[in-house]
Amino acid sequence: MAEAAVKGTPAPAPSGAKSLVRVENVVKHFPAGLGTHVHAVDGVSFDIREGETLGLVGESGCGKSTLARLVTQLIPVTSGKVFFGDVELTKLRGEKLRQYRRQLQMIFQDPFASLDPRMTVGDIIAEPLDNFRIVRGRKRNQRVQELLKIVGLNPNFNNRYPHEFSGGQRQRIGIARALALNPKLVVCDEAISALDVSIQAQIVNLLEDLQREFRLTYLFIAHDLSVVRHISDRVMVMYLGKIVEIADSVETYSSPKHPYTKALLSAIPVPDPKVQRGRRLVELTGEIPSPINPPSGCRFHTRCPIARLPTPCAETEPPLEEKRRDHLAACHFSSDV
Amino acid sequence: MANPILQVRDLRTQFATEGGIVKAVDGVSFELYPGESLGIVGESGSGKSMTALSLLRLVPEPGRVVGGQVLFRDQDLLQLTSEEIREIRGRDIAMIFQDPQSSLNPVLRTGFQVDEAMLAHGKPKNQARARTLELLKKVRIPAAESRYKDFPHQLSGGMRQRAMIAMGLANAPAILIADEPTTALDVTVQAQILELLADLNRELGTAIIMITHNMGVVAGLCTRVLVMYAGEIVEQGPVEQIFANPQHPYTWSLLKSMPRVDALRHERLRSIEGMAPDLLRPPSGCRFHPRCPFRIDKCFTNEPQLEEVGPGQRAACWVTMDRARKEMGADELKDIRPGAGSNVHPGEDR
Numbered sequence: 001m002a003e004a005a006v007k008g009t010p011a012p013a014p015s016g017a018k019s020l021v022r023v024e025n026v027v028k029h030f031p032a033g034l035g036t037h038v039h040a041v042d043g044v045s046f047d048i049r050e051g052e053t054l055g056l057v058g059e060s061g062c063g064k065s066t067l068a069r070l071v072t073q074l075i076p077v078t079s080g081k082v083f084f085g086d087v088e089l090t091k092l093r094g095e096k097l098r099q100y101r102r103q104l105q106m107i108f109q110d111p112f113a114s115l116d117p118r119m120t121v122g123d124i125i126a127e128p129l130d131n132f133r134i135v136r137g138r139k140r141n142q143r144v145q146e147l148l149k150i151v152g153l154n155p156n157f158n159n160r161y162p163h164e165f166s167g168g169q170r171q172r173i174g175i176a177r178a179l180a181l182n183p184k185l186v187v188c189d190e191a192i193s194a195l196d197v198s199i200q201a202q203i204v205n206l207l208e209d210l211q212r213e214f215r216l217t218y219l220f221i222a223h224d225l226s227v228v229r230h231i232s233d234r235v236m237v238m239y240l241g242k243i244v245e246i247a248d249s250v251e252t253y254s255s256p257k258h259p260y261t262k263a264l265l266s267a268i269p270v271p272d273p274k275v276q277r278g279r280r281l282v283e284l285t286g287e288i289p290s291p292i293n294p295p296s297g298c299r300f301h302t303r304c305p306i307a308r309l310p311t312p313c314a315e316t317e318p319p320l321e322e323k324r325r326d327h328l329a330a331c332h333f334s335s336d337v
Numbered sequence: 338m339a340n341p342i343l344q345v346r347d348l349r350t351q352f353a354t355e356g357g358i359v360k361a362v363d364g365v366s367f368e369l370y371p372g373e374s375l376g377i378v379g380e381s382g383s384g385k386s387m388t389a390l391s392l393l394r395l396v397p398e399p400g401r402v403v404g405g406q407v408l409f410r411d412q413d414l415l416q417l418t419s420e421e422i423r424e425i426r427g428r429d430i431a432m433i434f435q436d437p438q439s440s441l442n443p444v445l446r447t448g449f450q451v452d453e454a455m456l457a458h459g460k461p462k463n464q465a466r467a468r469t470l471e472l473l474k475k476v477r478i479p480a481a482e483s484r485y486k487d488f489p490h491q492l493s494g495g496m497r498q499r500a501m502i503a504m505g506l507a508n509a510p511a512i513l514i515a516d517e518p519t520t521a522l523d524v525t526v527q528a529q530i531l532e533l534l535a536d537l538n539r540e541l542g543t544a545i546i547m548i549t550h551n552m553g554v555v556a557g558l559c560t561r562v563l564v565m566y567a568g569e570i571v572e573q574g575p576v577e578q579i580f581a582n583p584q585h586p587y588t589w590s591l592l593k594s595m596p597r598v599d600a601l602r603h604e605r606l607r608s609i610e611g612m613a614p615d616l617l618r619p620p621s622g623c624r625f626h627p628r629c630p631f632r633i634d635k636c637f638t639n640e641p642q643l644e645e646v647g648p649g650q651r652a653a654c655w656v657t658m659d660r661a662r663k664e665m666g667a668d669e670l671k672d673i674r675p676g677a678g679s680n681v682h683p684g685e686d687r
Contacts, residue, residue, distance in 0.1 A: 059523040166612050196380040197550060201594035201608035208605070223523065230596035230603065253598065267528035268598045269553025273576045275599065276556040281532060284525050287493050 019047035020185060020217050021071060026080030028066050038291050040066040042241035043080070045320070048185065053211065053218040055232030055249065057225050057264070061288060062238040064221050068189045071219060072104045073097060084185075102132060105178035109190035111170035115162040121148075121173055122158030128180040147176040150213075152206060168199035172206070179210065187219045192227060204231055225268050229253060237261045240291055240299045243320055247327040257329035259337050260300050298332070306336050341368035342511055342544055343392070343430075348405035350384075350391045359616045361387040361400065363568035369512065374538050374545040376555035376576070378591075379565035382613050385548045388565070389514050392546075393426050409512075428458045431505035435517040437497035441489040447500050448473070448485030454507040472503040476533060495526035499533070506537065513537075516548045531558055552595060556580060561649075564588045567614050567624040570643065574650030584652040586629050586661065590673045610674045623655065630670060630677040631661040 024045050029037040041063045048054045048071075058064045069075045071082060073089050082089045084100060092100065105128075108114040115124055122144045129135055135143055145155035151172040162170055171191065178186055188207065192200045204227065210216060222228050228235060228249075235252045237245045237260065245258040256262045263282040270276045284303045289295050295302050301313040312318075312332050320330040331337065350362035362384045369375055379385040391402045394414065407414040409430070414422060426432075431454075434440045442450060448469050455465040473481035476499040489497055498518060505513050515534065519527035535558055538545050547559055555562050555576060562579050564572040564587065572585035583589040593607040611628040614620050620627050626636040635655050643651040646659075656679070661667040665678030676682045 059525065168612060196613070197552075197591060198380060198594050198609035199612065201606040202610070204596070204606055205608050225524070226596045226598035229598055230600070230606070249603075263525060265598060267524040269528075269531070269551065269557045270597055270599050271552035271556050271580065271592060271595055272597070273556040273580050276553065281528050283529070287495070 017049040017052075020050045020085065021048040021219075022081075022083040023047065023071065024081040024083070026067075026070055026082060027078045028063075028070055028075070029078045032292050036292050039241045039294055040291060041070060042294070044238075044241075044243050046236060046243060046246060048217055048219055050184075051211075051215060051217055052233040053220050053231055055228035055235040056219060056221045056238065057223065057228050057235060058238035059223060059264075059288060061240075061291065063241045063291070064238050065189055067238070068106070068187050068219065068221055071185075072106055072187055073101065074106075102128075102181045103184045104187070105181065105183040105185070106187045106189060107171070107174050107178050107191040109193055111167050111174055111194065112162075114174055115170055117162055120159050120161060121165075124162070124173060125158070125176045125180055128177060132181065134181070143180070147180060150179065150210070151176045166199075167195055168202060171195060171199075171203055175203075175206065175210070179214070182214070183216070185217045185219065187221070189221045190223070191220075193222055193224065200227065207231065225264055237264065240289065240294055242299055242330065243328075244300065244331070245329045246320070247329075251324075251327055257323045257327060257334040257337055258300075258331045259304050259306050261329075262337055263305070298330070306333055308333070339371055342371045342409070343369040344406070344408040345369075345388075345392065346406040346408070348388065348391055348407065349403050350387050350396055350400055351403050352400045354399065354617070356617050360568050360619065361616065362391055363619075365405075365565075365568075365570055367563055367570065367573065369544055369546060371511070372538070372542040372544055373561060374535075374547060374559045376547045376549060376559035376562040377565060378549055378552060378555055378562060380550055380613060382567075382616065383565040384568040385550075385565050386516055389432070389516050389546060389548050392514065393430060393432060394422050395426075395432070424458070427454055427505075427510070428508045429510055430512040430514065431508070431510040432514040432516065433498070433501045433505045433518050435520050437494065437501045437521075438489070440501055441497060443489055445488075446485065447487050447489055447492060447497075451500065451504045451507055454504045458508055460508075468507065469503070472506060473500070475506070475537075476500070476503045477529075478503070493526075494522050495529065498522060498526075498530055502530075502533065502537075506541070506543065509541065510543060512544045512546065514546045514548070517550070518547075519554065520549070520551075527554075534558060552580075552592060564591075567619055568616060569624065569653070571625065571654070572650070572652040573643070574647065578647055578650050582647065582650075582658075584646040584650065584657045584659065585625075585654045586631050586656070586658065587625050588652075589658050589661075589667070590628075590630070593673065605671070607670065607673045610672070623653070626675075628673075628675055630673050630675065631656045631658075631665050631667065631679050632676055632681050633679055634681060636681075 025043050027043050028041040032038045056064050070077055077090055125144050125147050126140055144158050148155045153172055192203050220231055232249045235249045239260050245261045263284050266282040286303050297314040297316055298318050301307040307313040318330045318332045320328050323329045323334050346366050348362055348365045352359040365388055377385045390396045392407050451469040452465040470481050478484050478499050519530050559576050562576050563570050566587050572588045590609045594609055609628055622638045623636045623641050626632045641653045641655050643653045646652045661678055667678055670677055
């Protein structure tokens, strides 16, 4: 609660808060040849509440980027439903879907690859405006300059090219482009992972300011749990295509209810030698199993330090259920974590 | 303390580019003591990797080490012939890199590549193979015998980095230089690799130079640290001290700008405004002055040298954080804007 007060956004009431996006039992399988499939996202349900920042963490290959693309409907679901407000996006096709996408924007990881090197910054930022024929001529230019100012760049830079900018500045350009259509939801897919520490802080602060100013809702994806925890109201942890825990970001750290979350937290080095040397690493044995043939029962059982084998962990899949108020976890033994 | 095993004096590495000379490493001096673990931290372009590559004369074209000394066992590595330095590389001083994928040859079996590190220094084949198996076990690769025959693509990222470490340790070097060895890995794997390096450092007494941008990695593994900015060391000293009481505004800002996973409250991050300087035209005076909240007039014109600021701790700053705290309200600053604490702005106060 103290956290929300500092950020200036009201803490969403646990169940009463309006959800902006609702994901219901979404599955995404990619064909992997010989009739096999990569189970990238395997039956996940959650909601993103209006005005909040929902953090999404997990290691490479856990399905977090695929999930981002499903939420924005850049790729179709194999099964399941994605709602935006009351509208079921997964039912829409073509022009209708395109119109809704205006409200769902993305910021990408690589500020070098995500901007066309042969377009001016002005044209890059205005491309969404052109696509939807929002404004033209002098007004278009005004809007571009306004957007540049919003993200902290010189408004007269609109005729420059991406190569003239540093990584942090390019990420600001990407943010300006994402804001051009006044979206409701912005999905930040590893948006700060490629930046230097001192620049990361600038962009994190900018995202927080913009959220307050434009009442944005964020789905913030990163593998760096310390940044995710910092920026998010709630944190969602994924493992091998499944959500294993969703909780308030302070509670995630103080009392995780899933052993994977605990291991992930213990692995992040704290920049303080006194603290860091006293911390105990929850060592995970083995490697992340293949998402083509995920383990039976709880997918984490092959690496779990508290699994009881074979019953129930290797046999029964634990449901994602409320362990405390507004704190969900998928573990048979969450009280032992 | 024992005598240093490696002494670097006034190291200078430059790149001749179309735009002019880039001074990537500009007068870096430090010592490495036997068995210690020294961190070199800095952001991209600070010269930390170039410093490491310069020690073994591995700087890529068009870069060149143009000055200084690297003293190892009474010889200057910069003066050796290319045959002589090749003898040192991998035998006395080994290096591991960020991306184990591109450091391993994809068409050779992993085990053989570890063998090669020893064959290159004259170890007989059968002995090399036995030692490789021992090393693969030492770096905790399960089923070492079968992994020996695997090609790199059959191993996970963490396993490949373990194989690289095995290769680095093959000839029991006195020094292991690790250049961002965990940056490409997931955090749980990173934690395992760091623990492995710490154990090897303790058990084998191999001195480690850890190049990283991650202050958390330094906090966990290193005993001393050098902080680099724009090709120079701006602060150095024992890790506990540097973290508890940094004296250079850059070190201080860096620590303030990182979110901590153990933080219990959400506080706005104090970001460092501006960006890293262009090394073609580095700023006059102190190179950090364009971004420094505590700059004074002198910082614009005179370059500070590293000076003792505490036991074993040295910083290159005209102001230092002790004074910035006392006189400029450093602890209350909300934003780390240039001149925020000292109110010195070019064109206004000057």
